[in-house]
Amino acid sequence: MAHDEKLIKDLEKKANLLRNNCFDIFGSTQMGHGGGTMSIIELITSLYFHHMKFDPKNTDWPERDRLVLSKAHCCEAIYAALVELGVYPKSTLKTYYCFASPFQGHADRWCTPGIDYSGGSLGQGLSFAAGMALAEKMKMAEKNANAPQTGFLQRYIVRFDPAYRSYCILGDGECHEGMVWEAAMFAAKYKLDNLIAIVDYNKFSLDGPTNEIMNLEPFVDKWKAFGWWVTEIDGHDIRQIVDALDLTNKLYGDYRPKCIIAHTVKGHGIPAWETEHIHLGRGEVIMRGIKEGREKYADI
Amino acid sequence: MPTFNKHIQIDNKPNMAAMGVEKAIIAAAIKDSRIIAVLEDMGFPGLLWFKKNMPDRMIECGIAEQNAAVMAAGLAAEGFIPIINSFLFADVGRAYNQIRQSILVDRFNVKFIGREGVWGETGISHNTVEGIGSTRVLPNLVILNPSDSVEAEKAAEAMLQYVGPVLLRQESSPPSIRIFADDVPFDIGKAYLIKDGKDATIIATGYMLTEAIRAIDILEKDGLDVGILDMCTLKPLDDEAIIRVAEKTGAIVTAENGSVIGGLGDGVAAILSENLPTPLIRVGVEDEFSQSGKITPQKDELKVHFGLSAEDLAVSVKEVIAKREKLKKRK
Numbered sequence: 001m002a003h004d005e006k007l008i009k010d011l012e013k014k015a016n017l018l019r020n021n022c023f024d025i026f027g028s029t030q031m032g033h034g035g036g037t038m039s040i041i042e043l044i045t046s047l048y049f050h051h052m053k054f055d056p057k058n059t060d061w062p063e064r065d066r067l068v069l070s071k072a073h074c075c076e077a078i079y080a081a082l083v084e085l086g087v088y089p090k091s092t093l094k095t096y097y098c099f100a101s102p103f104q105g106h107a108d109r110w111c112t113p114g115i116d117y118s119g120g121s122l123g124q125g126l127s128f129a130a131g132m133a134l135a136e137k138m139k140m141a142e143k144n145a146n147a148p149q150t151g152f153l154q155r156y157i158v159r160f161d162p163a164y165r166s167y168c169i170l171g172d173g174e175c176h177e178g179m180v181w182e183a184a185m186f187a188a189k190y191k192l193d194n195l196i197a198i199v200d201y202n203k204f205s206l207d208g209p210t211n212e213i214m215n216l217e218p219f220v221d222k223w224k225a226f227g228w229w230v231t232e233i234d235g236h237d238i239r240q241i242v243d244a245l246d247l248t249n250k251l252y253g254d255y256r257p258k259c260i261i262a263h264t265v266k267g268h269g270i271p272a273w274e275t276e277h278i279h280l281g282r283g284e285v286i287m288r289g290i291k292e293g294r295e296k297y298a299d300i
Numbered sequence: 301m302p303t304f305n306k307h308i309q310i311d312n313k314p315n316m317a318a319m320g321v322e323k324a325i326i327a328a329a330i331k332d333s334r335i336i337a338v339l340e341d342m343g344f345p346g347l348l349w350f351k352k353n354m355p356d357r358m359i360e361c362g363i364a365e366q367n368a369a370v371m372a373a374g375l376a377a378e379g380f381i382p383i384i385n386s387f388l389f390a391d392v393g394r395a396y397n398q399i400r401q402s403i404l405v406d407r408f409n410v411k412f413i414g415r416e417g418v419w420g421e422t423g424i425s426h427n428t429v430e431g432i433g434s435t436r437v438l439p440n441l442v443i444l445n446p447s448d449s450v451e452a453e454k455a456a457e458a459m460l461q462y463v464g465p466v467l468l469r470q471e472s473s474p475p476s477i478r479i480f481a482d483d484v485p486f487d488i489g490k491a492y493l494i495k496d497g498k499d500a501t502i503i504a505t506g507y508m509l510t511e512a513i514r515a516i517d518i519l520e521k522d523g524l525d526v527g528i529l530d531m532c533t534l535k536p537l538d539d540e541a542i543i544r545v546a547e548k549t550g551a552i553v554t555a556e557n558g559s560v561i562g563g564l565g566d567g568v569a570a571i572l573s574e575n576l577p578t579p580l581i582r583v584g585v586e587d588e589f590s591q592s593g594k595i596t597p598q599k600d601e602l603k604v605h606f607g608l609s610a611e612d613l614a615v616s617v618k619e620v621i622a623k624r625e626k627l628k629k630r631k
Contacts, residue, residue, distance in 0.1 A: 108405070109405075110405060118405045119401070121397050121398075121400075127367045127369075127371045127373075127402075128371070128373055128402055130367075130371050130374060131370065131372060131374015131376075131378075132375075134371070134374070134375065135378030135380055138380070141356075142333065149356075152359075155356045156356070178366075179366035179367050179370070179398070182361075182366060182367035183367050183370075183371070185362075185364070186371060
């Protein structure tokens with residue numbers, strides 16, 4: 001189903017609001033993961049404001065879609081969305097990095113309702129999302145008297161409409177971690193077609209170009225070889241993002257976990273951060289980027 | 301014959317703690333459909349029973365402990381109670397940071413059974429010594445280390461009833477003796493005073509409780525009345541019970557099947573130093589890895605090498621009493 005122009009425009013406007021919330025966060029500390037956060041703004045916007053089932057008034061809603069931000073250092077983007085959704089007041093943005101703030105330096109489920117996963121140690125999120133996806137299958141079989149009683153896969157991997165889906169955003173750099181591929185094997189073995197991995201392929205990690213540090217290519221083939229359905233998109237093109245996400249819904253029942261490889265730019269939209277492929281920026285470069293960003297994304 | 305407190309029923313026949321764990325897990329799995337066996341290609345307590353009766357509640361992750369731990373966290377986040385079983389170096393050691401980050405931070409209800417201890421033919425890789433020390437430092441983790449099949453069954457039951465992450469250490473050791481009667485009470489965090497004593501107290505955990513009970517006999521023949529405190533819960537330690545026995549006897553020997561660094565001995569030493577400085581000797585493995593050794597009732601090369609026998613404990617008890625007397629004279 002083609003999405004109308006209005007939806008795309010509305011989401012683009014939302015993305016700008018999220019960017020400005022991020023600038024508030026970074027400005028309050030003169031610090032932040034500017035690069036990786038800007039590369040997932042459109043992905044986070046599309047998930048929260050179009051695709052995922054999420055109730056801002058009931059963040060523990062059992063049927064909400066789960067979002068695991070495996071690259072949890074870029075939690076600023078989720079905080080920006082949670083504020084825009086009204087889960088937290090705008091004043092919370094300025095408490096980032098502060099003691100007892102719900103906006104911790106890395107996403108923390110325990111102290112931040114609305115966050116599904118406490119990350120920061122990279123490479124672990126996909127396993128967690130897989131566990132949640134498998135739990136969904138098991139709970140649905142439990143509820144449904146028609147589910148076969150014997151055989152693990154027979155019992156669980158039958159086509160009920162999923163109560164929820166499990167989304168996981170990974171960084172490209174963390175795909176160097178071996179356990180990402182343990183999780184990839186696991187998800188394929190248990191036929192988790194309710195699990196959707198989205199890789200923010202921004203081509204840069206902390207020390208430099210991701211594929212010079214440790215080559216991931218042929219990246220698409222790797223996921224395919226592990227038994228996943230894979231598609232590639234421009235991770236800054238909202239139309240491509242929502243089309244890909246909708247397609248993963250339609251493909252539910254094909255017994256394959258899904259991987260969306262989103263080609264992105266680290267620091268996207270902010271010249272100061274794009275040119276330096278900024279990871280955790282501090283001081284002048286962060287403030288210069290915020291100034292550039294506020295001018296560029298002011299028309300909202 | 302030493303006089304033991306209530307709920308003690310010594311039987312010197314070989315006794316396997318693992319049997320108690322298996323019994324408790326099967327009984328709980330029948331009652332509670334949230335319990336899930338998460339396998340790492342290293343068996344499971346009641347494996348055959350699960351295969352026959354509950355194959356739909358077994359998840360086999362293969363030899364990929366990091367994924368198993370974090371995937372289990374995802375299951376726990378959705379209300380299931382996953383149990384992971386392997387050698388401690390594998391299910392805990394290989395997934396140490398995964399457990400910290402993805403389980404303990406959010407206090408997810410994941411249970412670990414980890415086999416470790418110095419004894420075994422398998423050698424340095426599997427007979428690890430660092431399990432207690434490396435896990436006691438982790439916040440939000442309860443650590444249990446039962447000594448016989450009765451206590452193991454109670455500990456496993458308590459582990460499954462408790463809401464939060466638990467490590468049940470299952471020791472690789474020679475068979476223990478049976479120590480407890482079936483009606484012994486068990487509470488996480490409560491030590492059990494097996495025997496009162498006047499001259500000194502041995503605070504023992506896991507298999508070393510068996511050696512402690514043997515040591516009491518030896519010491520009684522030498523005219524010494526020595527108490528035993530069973531410390532099944534290694535975290536949180538029962539500091540009140542520790543202080544109480546130290547007050548009474550003023551001489552403490554700790555006994556554990558693992559490194560003395562960061563282990564039970566260090567924990568007891570810290571509590572006593574801060575509250576009631578008491579002469580103390582820590583019996584356990586010095587700063588050293590284990591290795592292969594023959595273990596038969598006639599010959600136990602590792603017990604001799606590491607000084608973990610009842611005779612070694614008896615020597616340490618006499619030494620700690622001598623320390624106490626020396627200190628008294630100085631005062």
